[in-house]
Structures are given as C-alpha cells and as structure tokens.
Amino acid sequence: MNGQALLALRPDLRIIADHVAPGSRALDIGCGDGALMAALRDHAGVDARGIEIDAGNVASAVARGLSVVQGDADVDLAGYPSNAFDYAILSQTLQTTRAPDKVLDELLRIGGRAFVSFPNFAYWRVRASLLWGGRMPVTRTLPVAWYATPNIHHLTIDDFRAFLKARAIVTEGAWFLNGDRLTSEWAANFRAEHAVFLIRR
Structure with missing residues (x-):
C-alpha cells in the first residue's frame, strides 16, 4: 500500500490496512469519517463498506465517495x-458497545476474519493514575474525562485473550502499540497502550 496513505492513518488503522488482502471485501464497523476505507479502496482495491453511528461522520465518508450507512453496531449487524x-x-x-460479546459474534459471522483494535486499560500509565492519583x-489515548467518555467496557489485553480462549476463537495475528510505535508481545498487558487482533473462528 502507498506509504503516504498509510502514514496519514491512525497507527492501529495502519496495521489493519497493511494486513487486509488486496481485492478483498471488508466491512468497517464504526468507520468514522472513512479514512481506513478510503485507503483500502484507493491503494489495495478493496471493496470497502462501512457502518457508522455519527451522522456527521457518515456525511464525511459519503463525501469521499464511500459506501457508508448510519447504524449502530449493537443492533444493526444482524441485518448483514x-x-x-x-x-x-x-x-x-469494542469498548463503546453495550454488548461487546454479541458484537464480536456478529463480526465473526459476517466476516471470515475480524480485526479488532482497542485501548488497553491495563497500560501502566492508566494503572499509575488510579494507584497514585x-x-x-485522562491520557493521550483516553483523552476524555470519565463523565463524557464513550467507553463503557474497560477491557485489557489479557481480558481479550481470555475471552478468545474461552470461546475457542483463533488469533491469527496480534500487534501492540506504545504511542505510535509497535512494541513486543512481552508484558504487552502492562506496556502497550493499544492492541490490534486479527481473529477467526
């Protein structure tokens, strides 16, 4: 994929874009303004579709010539x-959905594989804020105060791994980010701010 297009993406989206097979079909749930979809379409020939709850983001994505509908991941995935x-x-x-377990089931029903990225609430700076303060x-990756955050499920990397193991869901790939850079799997639950998983049944 074109290097400039990748650099313009958020770090977790760059990882996803780099691992989606050219010419494939992808559904981006909670696609925002469609930045990832546009990169996949323009530089990898992906047939990218999207669903987004925010009307302003839907309008921005459609203005890019993308196929995006307004919808809620908690209720509208059943129609696919x-x-x-x-x-x-x-x-x-994932952390903003009301029923993340059901949303993950729907992802794996709709797609042969699913990419899931989320902030790691066990990151050491998060732990330190709770322990010492x-x-x-409120961090760079969790920039909103508790009363205004859309995050309603505070999961960690180890929580997600345990969830996958309990349901016999296969992990095909996992990437861990500290800031904008990849970090190793070693102690990722403590050291990584974000995680990206590629999973399948």
Missing part, C-alpha cells in the same frame, strides 16, 4: 448476511 465479507473491522469501538485517567 453471514460470510458477506472477507474481513469485518472494529477499530477503537486515585482518579480515572
């Missing part, structure tokens, strides 16, 4: 047929 896509993508959205953290 099984195995309609090669990839279902859920980036920085006694307050919910």
Whole structure:
C-alpha cells in the first residue's frame, strides 16, 4: 500500500490496512469519517463498506465517495448476511458497545476474519493514575474525562485473550502499540497502550 496513505492513518488503522488482502471485501464497523476505507479502496482495491453511528461522520465518508450507512453496531449487524465479507473491522469501538460479546459474534459471522483494535486499560500509565492519583485517567489515548467518555467496557489485553480462549476463537495475528510505535508481545498487558487482533473462528 502507498506509504503516504498509510502514514496519514491512525497507527492501529495502519496495521489493519497493511494486513487486509488486496481485492478483498471488508466491512468497517464504526468507520468514522472513512479514512481506513478510503485507503483500502484507493491503494489495495478493496471493496470497502462501512457502518457508522455519527451522522456527521457518515456525511464525511459519503463525501469521499464511500459506501457508508448510519447504524449502530449493537443492533444493526444482524441485518448483514453471514460470510458477506472477507474481513469485518472494529477499530477503537469494542469498548463503546453495550454488548461487546454479541458484537464480536456478529463480526465473526459476517466476516471470515475480524480485526479488532482497542485501548488497553491495563497500560501502566492508566494503572499509575488510579494507584497514585486515585482518579480515572485522562491520557493521550483516553483523552476524555470519565463523565463524557464513550467507553463503557474497560477491557485489557489479557481480558481479550481470555475471552478468545474461552470461546475457542483463533488469533491469527496480534500487534501492540506504545504511542505510535509497535512494541513486543512481552508484558504487552502492562506496556502497550493499544492492541490490534486479527481473529477467526
């Protein structure tokens, strides 16, 4: 994929874009303004579709010439047929859903594989904020105060791994980010701010 297009993407989206097979079909759930979809379409020939809850983001994505509908991941994924896509993508959205377990089931029903990225609430700076300050953290990756955050499920990398193991979901790939850079899997639950998983049944 074109290097400039990748550099313009958020770090977790860059990882996803780099690992979606050219010419495949992808559904981006919670696609925002469509930045990832546009990169996949323009530089990898991906048939990218999107669903987004925010009307302003839907308008921005449609203005890019993208196929995006307004919808809610918690209720509207049931309308998609099984195995309609090669990839279902859920980036920085899992922790905002009301029923993340059901949303993940839908992802794996709709797509042969699913990319899931999320902030790691066990990151050491988050732990330190709670331990030493006694307050919910506000960080670069969690920039909104507790009363205004859309995050309603505070999961960690180890929580997600345990969830996958309990449901016999296969991890095909996992990437861990500290800031904008990849970090190793070693102690990722403590050291990584973000995680990206590629999973399948």
